[in-house]
Amino acid sequence: MLIRKPSEIPPSQITSKSDYMNRRKFMAGAAALGAAALTADRLKNIAAPREAVHAATKLTTVPSKYSTTGVTPTTFEDITTYNNFYEFGTGKSDPSHNAWRLKTNPWTVKVDGEVKSKKEFDIDALMKMHPLEERIYRHRCVEAWSMVIPWVGYSLSEFIKQCEPLSSAKYVQFLSFDDPKEEPEIFSVNLDWPYSEGLRMDEAMHPLTLLTFGLYGQTLPNQDGAPVRIVLPWKYGYKSAKSLVHIRFVKSQPRTTWNEASPQMYGFYSNVNPDVDTVPWSQKYERVIGAPFWKARQATLLFNGYGDQVADLYKGMNLRTNY
Amino acid sequence: MSNRAIVILKFIVFPACLIPFGMLVYRGFTDTLGPDPVATITHTTGFWTLYFLLISLAITPIRRLSGKLVWLIRFRRMLGLFAFFYGTLHLTTWVWLYSNFDVHAMLHDIAKRPFITVGVTGWTCLLLLAATSTGWSIRRLGGRRWTTLHRLAYVAAIAGVIHYWWLVKPGVHTPWKVTAVLAVLLLARVAWQVKESARKRKVAVAA
Numbered sequence: 001m002l003i004r005k006p007s008e009i010p011p012s013q014i015t016s017k018s019d020y021m022n023r024r025k026f027m028a029g030a031a032a033l034g035a036a037a038l039t040a041d042r043l044k045n046i047a048a049p050r051e052a053v054h055a056a057t058k059l060t061t062v063p064s065k066y067s068t069t070g071v072t073p074t075t076f077e078d079i080t081t082y083n084n085f086y087e088f089g090t091g092k093s094d095p096s097h098n099a100w101r102l103k104t105n106p107w108t109v110k111v112d113g114e115v116k117s118k119k120e121f122d123i124d125a126l127m128k129m130h131p132l133e134e135r136i137y138r139h140r141c142v143e144a145w146s147m148v149i150p151w152v153g154y155s156l157s158e159f160i161k162q163c164e165p166l167s168s169a170k171y172v173q174f175l176s177f178d179d180p181k182e183e184p185e186i187f188s189v190n191l192d193w194p195y196s197e198g199l200r201m202d203e204a205m206h207p208l209t210l211l212t213f214g215l216y217g218q219t220l221p222n223q224d225g226a227p228v229r230i231v232l233p234w235k236y237g238y239k240s241a242k243s244l245v246h247i248r249f250v251k252s253q254p255r256t257t258w259n260e261a262s263p264q265m266y267g268f269y270s271n272v273n274p275d276v277d278t279v280p281w282s283q284k285y286e287r288v289i290g291a292p293f294w295k296a297r298q299a300t301l302l303f304n305g306y307g308d309q310v311a312d313l314y315k316g317m318n319l320r321t322n323y
Numbered sequence: 324m325s326n327r328a329i330v331i332l333k334f335i336v337f338p339a340c341l342i343p344f345g346m347l348v349y350r351g352f353t354d355t356l357g358p359d360p361v362a363t364i365t366h367t368t369g370f371w372t373l374y375f376l377l378i379s380l381a382i383t384p385i386r387r388l389s390g391k392l393v394w395l396i397r398f399r400r401m402l403g404l405f406a407f408f409y410g411t412l413h414l415t416t417w418v419w420l421y422s423n424f425d426v427h428a429m430l431h432d433i434a435k436r437p438f439i440t441v442g443v444t445g446w447t448c449l450l451l452l453a454a455t456s457t458g459w460s461i462r463r464l465g466g467r468r469w470t471t472l473h474r475l476a477y478v479a480a481i482a483g484v485i486h487y488w489w490l491v492k493p494g495v496h497t498p499w500k501v502t503a504v505l506a507v508l509l510l511a512r513v514a515w516q517v518k519e520s521a522r523k524r525k526v527a528v529a530a
Contacts, residue, residue, distance in 0.1 A: 090497060280437070293360035
């Protein structure tokens with residue numbers, strides 16, 4: 001496995017912080033001056049020089065039998081500019097403009113709760129723990145849109161084994177970073193930070209549950225949850241918590257952010273289900289991101305099409321009440 | 324303001340009101356509606372419906388500020404009709420892009436989903452307002468009845484704002500701005516009523 005260390009990048013190629021900040025300022029000024037003369041689309045690209053923000057590292061991956069076949073991945077552009085990451089704003093393009101503020105190196109993930117002993121994992125150690133696999137997964141947002149994303153990571157179960165949980169551990173809780181550098185729009189969003197998500201132990205141990213470090217063969221852009229996140233292809237996107245700093249093994253069902261905001265709308269399980277819609281809108285269809293507007297509509301599948309692999313986890317459960 | 328100036332101004336305001344629509348059409352043809360074009364179209368038409376409703380509801384309070392602004396009333400019908408225009412485009416996205424013309428599914432939505440019920444209610448108000456927006460309608464209904472009917476503009480705006488609140492996720496408060504503007508516009512009317520009745524009382528006492 002080859003992970004390019006920052007030290008391999010010649011210092012001459014690294015833009016100094018002040019130049020980089022000045023560039024932003026200059027760009028903002030230029031954008032304001034030239035606004036009248038430019039089309040909206042070009043303006044968008046100039047006001048937000050994304051490539052300057054994302055210092056990607058190439059990742060070496062091995063193929064995986066858990067990767068979804070017969071699907072066309074959504075473009076890198078769309079995956080990295082159409083995000084829900086409310087710590088960085090509620091607009092879809094806000095995270096791609098604001099998430100550069102998150103400092104992802106150094107980064108450690110704390111593990112505690114019902115484990116043999118507390119541990120801390122450095123991000124580099126985490127990435128080397130197991131060979132990285134490319135996993136193409138469908139991604140279904142509760143807002144009724146969908147993507148296909150080529151993630152990079154390995155099964156969370158590999159990591160959980162290293163954590164040595166006790167038999168008393170029935171659930172896993174995932175906590176995101178708790179340092180929103182600034183409140184994006186103080187009047188516009190009111191959630192209880194840090195972002196918290198959780199899984200039943202058997203869900204967490206399922207091979208499809210991916211501890212994720214990258215997409216499209218490179219490290220995660222910040223707006224997609226750098227440096228490490230969880231990905232659950234059969235659940236609505238909000239279950240796949242981003243930028244994890246703390247993983248807890250617990251005895252009882254942990255608090256989860258959206259469930260706290262509205263228990264009627266957001267259940268603990270949040271499995272994709274076209275026949276159950278607890279949110280105001282229908283879940284029967286989804287809009288395929290990147291498709292032209294007249295043919296973006298696509299039928300949503302139970303468990304987002306992963307029923308063959310995951311339906312057994314919920315055998316005998318009423319999916320209507322356990323939403 | 325002279326009649327001539329108003330006519331000239333109308334020739335400027337009318338195409339200006341079509342800019343958001345023109346931008347959508349342009350972006351549609353150049354494939355620049357963004358990653359989620361359906362959402363872009365839906366949100367743009369929805370927002371402009373609300374904006375035109377609020378602008379047309381702002382005419383009366385602003386006009387009352389000064390006798391020199393009375394001419395503004397001549398633009399109210401045009402602005403209100405643009406609210407109906409964008410509202411109809413917004414409704415069309417639901418009928419076409421979300422429901423694919425499935426009448427059964429739409430009736431189910433109207434019955435089951437409160438944000439759609441209130442949205443369709445708001446649009447129905449706009450339809451009634453647009454249908455009775457001609458001089459002929461005013462004469463036919465008589466000024467008093469027409470004025471009463473056209474209070475539906477308040478119902479439409481309140482329905483639009485509720486529609487927005489019921490749509491956003493819990494904890495998300497993005498509709499607060501349009502809500503604040505609508506509240507100010509409605510309170511301005513209450514304040515004016517209070518002031519007017521006080522003035523009338525004074526006149527009565529003086530007499």
